[in-house]
Amino acid sequence: MPVTRISAPLLACLVGLCCAGYYGVIAFAPGLLSGRLGGIPLSIAVALALFLLFFAVTLLYTVTGTAEEPVERGEP
Amino acid sequence: MSHLSARLISPAGLFFIGFVILTLLLTACAARRNRSARDFYTAGGQLPGWMNGIALAGDYLSAAAFLGSAGMYLGLGYDSLVYAVGTLAGWPLLLLLMAEKLRRLGRYTVADVLAQRFAERRVRLMTTLSSLTVTLFYLIVQMVGAGKLLELLFGLPYLAAVTLVGLLMVCYVSLGGMLATTWVQMIKALLMMASGLVLAVGVLQRYAGSPALLFDAAANVAASAAPAHNIFLPSHALSNPIDVLSLGLGLTLGLLGLPHVLMRFLTVPDARAARHSVGWATGLVGLFFTLNIVVGYGALALVSPNAQFHDAAGKLLGGSNMAAIHLADLLGGATLQGLVAAVAFATILAVVAGLTMAGAGAISHDLYTNWRRNRGRPADDRRELAVSRWATLGLGLAAVLLSTWFQNQNVAFLLGLAFALSASSQFPVLILALHWRGLSARGAWWGGMTGILASLLLIGTGPAVWVGVLGFSKPLFPYANPALFSVPLAFLAAWLGSRNTATQAAA
16 A cells, blocks of 8 residues: 555655656757667657656556545535 | 638548547536536546546647657757657656646535645636636647648638637537546547557558668758758757756746646546556656657658648748648548548647646636635636536637737747746745745745746747748847747746745745
């Protein structure tokens, strides 16, 4: 149970940092993304790797999520 | 008129009419199930996670994701993928920071979440105002896509095309409520995935199933047109580092403030279903963005050098947003073009319906019902639903008229502005309300209003409106996206407002 509780902020930081890193490279050193990786442009491979990371983080949290606390839906 | 009739009998027309009839039948069916305001706004709050997840993906994958994205690959290459990374990053953040809490605290709308903490009327007013602003801007984006699509397919004038979309939207929402909207979203999301898959497979078949050969072909075509531009790196449009960071911030955080997306977490029974919704949505959106890479570079390699899709001046017929439609024509003739166009239209209708649902809820539930309560009158479901239906009509009209200003801009770019608005106005207050006990009502008010005003001011004086709409030669605010300035300003104002409250309380 505590796994998700502890990891949610960490996972959010991981996603945020990866995203910041990507946009940082696009902004200040886009040339780092030139070249190829197995025939695929490196820039596209990096974007696909980020897609995979975002999905993996979502899946991890979805699968290992905690049970809902017994809190009633609020009245406005 | 006979010209229009002939076009309606084409494959595109038949698919289009079929989809409209199917969705109107679904709407009629959903209308019979709506018995209370809760049914109308949140489909009874009992949707399973997978169903809500597919509908969430449907809500999110808009005209910009389908039409704008392919158009941007064709015109600017890699820039389209830069947009996709930021928008997809918002999904895990939405799950980790907000989804479960929203489900626990909300009732019908986002303003209900803040009402749990702050009883002050001005906080609800501010949330409603920011919801409506974001919804209206987002609606404009969809209307531009719809208008251009119908203009190209059936030769309808732009205003007639967006009016037709507006009328259908009013039918879906005012009659069927959230349940009809959810069903339409699900059908549309699945159709969109299928057409993305068909287009991607069709493109890859032309290159022996090899993405590497496709990328080589796209690079060769682009090199012959503009030798200096590497289509696998950001274009000149993303050459300013401040613009890039601002765009990234707006795209990543914008999802966390979109009212029609947040409202979906109120349609599921518990936090577990809320989590599952995001899992499904992230998978589907990520898959579609991946297919879009093939579709987009395919359009660049195949449509770009083909004269039949360009006018005498060398411009793409129907504008850059029509690249995917031309690609479908090239790959599968009129039938595939008709199918893809109908799916694109379905996409727009469904997103517009979801947006209007959120906007109508903000007006009828947040403004009208609370105005009644403040005058000592009890809430009245029947009156509230009537107001909601009128609000739907009003929003439709406003979106139709405002969209005429932006009809010549790329919808993916306009979406970036809608996300920036959302990231600046809704997100800061919501995230602080959910996670920071120190936020006061004054802080929420200051933060929300600062976010709305700053983002609107910077968009209004930036290149999109100041130059693109108002026709001035140079913008007052030089950056295309305001998020890097307006988001921190909103947080700062929220903190100052809360600090000010604490200081007064201590004194």
